[in-house]
Amino acid sequence: MKNITYIFIVTFLFISGSCTDNFVELNENPSQIDDESLKQDFNNVGAFYPPMLKNLFGDQIEHNLSHDSWVRHLATPTVFVGGINNTTYYITWNTYWNRIYDQIMSPAAQVTKVAQAEDYPVFVEWAKLIKVLGMHRLTAYHGPVIYTKFGQEPATYDSEPVLYNAFFTQLDEVQAVFAANQDYTGLGKFDASYGGSIPQWQKLINSVRLRLAMRLSKVDPALAQLQGEKAISDPAGLITTNTDNFLISLYGGIFPPYRISFGWGDTRMSASMESILVGYKDARISKFFDPATDDTLYPDHPDFPYKGIRNGAELVAKGDRLTYSNISSDFENVENRRFFTAAETHFLLAEAALRGWAGSGNAQDNYEMGVSLSFEDWGAGSAAAYLADNTSTPINYDDPKASGAVNDFVSRITSTVAWDEAADNEAKLEKIITQKWIDGYTNSIEAWVDHRRTDYPKLPFNYKNDSNAEWGIIPADGFLRRQVFVQSQRENNAASVAEATSFLGGPDEIGTRLWWDTGGPNF
Template sequence: MKKIIYIFLAALLLNISACTDNFEGLNENPYQITDESLKQDFNNVGAFYPPMLKNLFGHQIEHNLAHDSWVRHLATPTPFVGGINNTTYYIRWNTYWDRIYGEIMSPSSQVMKVAESEGYPVFVEWAKLIRILGMHRLTAYHGPVIFTKFGQEPALYDSEPTLYNAFFTQLDEIQAVFNANMDYTGLAKFDASYKGNIAQWNKLVNSLRLRLAIRLSKVDPALAKAQGEKAMSEPGGLIETNGDNFMVSLYGDVFPPVTISFGWGDTRMSATMESILIGYDDPRISKFFDPATDASLYPDHPNYPYKGIRNGALLVAKGDRLDYSNISSDFKEVTNRRFFTAAEVQFLKAEAALRGWAGTDTAQEHYEAGVNLSFEDWGAGGAATYLANNTGTPIDYDDPKASGDINDFVSRITATVAWDDTADNEAKLEKIITQKWIDGYTNSIEAWVDHRRTGYPKLPYNYKNDSNADWGVIPADDFLRRLVFVNSQRENNAAAVAEATGFLGGPDEIGTRLWWDTGGPNF
């Protein structure tokens, strides 16, 4: 009997031991995300990318009440802060810095470390490219920024020459990895823009290089020419068709200007858009804007039922101009937004041709190709008739809700649309940049760069200019040139800000020109 009991106890202990050995597996939650499951299909790195891409764009105070207004694409009917704010050259909001560093630079540092440790070089270079996509926009606001020394203590700024050389060097590194991995498919699950197609990302690299080269064409002609010609000679090519356009997904969100315009009533068509689009009989106007809701607002152009607000206008009450033209209702249905288009590439190549860079056709061919691509991209017809218009010029503006000449302006633009090969390069460049400005609607940072860099289009000045010694004074016949360094940096990184101010070559004020904004003739 005892023998039977011993055998039973031994068997029981063996069974308990076996159960204990498998205890962890038996008690594992099959629905829990583990480190190993995250590594499947690159989830442990890929999840970082959609939020970074989404944050390349800002929203109301970063874009709409900033360069959307400064470059005269959209205007506000709302007299924010007593009518004294960014749009009237008194700085109230300066937050794009926080978005770029908090939502792109910081997470990209983390994902690059993970991707490097896991042996995912394409993910590393993709993160580096997204960094440049964000930082080349941020430097357009401030000039010197923290890039090559990001994450170090102290956090030192790069001068603009150092920064742009770093951009070009890193684009070389990115392209080398992309070229060696053309068949790589690991990005596809996380890439709403190009579905993981490395060849398409390579076209963006080349196009971005050309954009940066043109940006530097006046301040460093030799570097600009070398980089521009490199961009145009790369076998991978540029963004040449609208199917190649770099579109950033909204990831299920509403297009932000829709909320600002239809939801809050804080943005409307600008008076400059009214002046230029109507003066040029531009069919894209109906793709950009809805008609005004009050037919009495446009007696001077009854065939074009649109009305805009002057930027820097004297505003009394928000309700006064809510019946002016809203952005197009079609934007309520969009699922992504333009970041880099084939039309822009053609306008870049048109300017490169004027500057004598190798790799181009004639400036006229690229100019007209840019207009045609823009019409196609926006779904407008009549490009051939538009390009033949050699008489129409932008119209003068009258604000019917203000008395006398308050908020009115006389257009400074005398250029027509039709190409004139007998004109000098300044006149040709004005046509190119004016059309590039129109096409850049909803993506206005580069239009703001071009306006400061070239002086084109010849935009109206602010009616109301509240600049003062707090942030710097803008003359009545000039434009805001930059944003000051952010207060958190002034307070917590003062020595680095002082050094960065030295890089500017002028005070940390809104009237100080950036490195590439040289002033003077373009040729």
């Protein structure tokens, strides 16, 4: 009996001990994702990247009611805030700042720490590049921004010279790591733009460098040429074909301007688009916009059934202009947004050639290639006849829903599409930037930069100008130059905002020019 009892006790202890050894394993949820499984295929870092990329673009307030209107790409029929708002130069909305800091800068800081701890240098540099992509857009709004000291206290701003030098240095750093890891495949499942292709990202790096260099071409010509030629000569190349285009996935979401236009009825074709596209008989018009739904709106050009709204128009009721041209209904099915295209590269190279930058090629060849690539990208057919047109010019605009001359304008553009090699550089640049403006449709931040930097295209001024001493006064024959610093910064970071304002060289107002917006001749 004692032996039986002993055997029982030993057996019990053995079994219970074995059960205890496996207790944690047996009680784990087999569907639960643990830290180790997250590390497989870089899931612990990769999930940060798609949301950051998506938030390079904003929504209605950040785009449609801001730079889309200021650069005359799209206009609103809606009488927001009694008709006194951003579009009439009274600052009502100012939210792009929060999007960039909350959805790009903050998560980039988090994922960088993880990637550094795990020794994933390519992911570290990818986050750095995305920060440059976001912040080079935000500085186009405000000028000085918080960047090199982001996350530190106090949150101090960089002047624009410091900021652009930081951009160029960081592009160097990213390019060096990417060049050493061209066969790296770790980005693949998180990269809806290039499928993880490092050589494609390298082309984007060089192309963005060229874009930033051109921004500085008037304020710091030596630095601009140095960086521009560096971008042109880099062996990784530039975005030069439409298969190289950098597109941001919508990740299954709806194209925001489509929702704004068809869902809310808050945006329509601009009068400037009507004037320029109809005047030039531009085949891209049907890819950009739907015809107006009222065939009495365009008696002066019945062969082009499109109608736009003047930016800064005097509006009475939203319903008055809902029959004007909507954005193209084809945008319902798009899966991505254009961020950088081959057409932009060739327009940049055309301007670089005018400025004598080494390796930029011939200005006319690049101009015509830029237009041709734009037509191809938008599915508008051949650009050959269009490029040969040396007579058509933008038309004057009449608003049939307003009495008399209200909202009307006479086009200030007399330039034709066809290249004129005998013209001076200003006339050539006007052609380049006007075509670059057209191609920038749905991605208009850089078009707004170019317009302030060069004064091209020669767009109409606001009909209704509600600027005042609160946010700054824009002259009747002028344009809004920048967005003011956000109110939360003014209230909670006043000392740093005061220093940032001193960097501007003028007041924190909408009429103060940014560093690269020098005014005067372009050459």
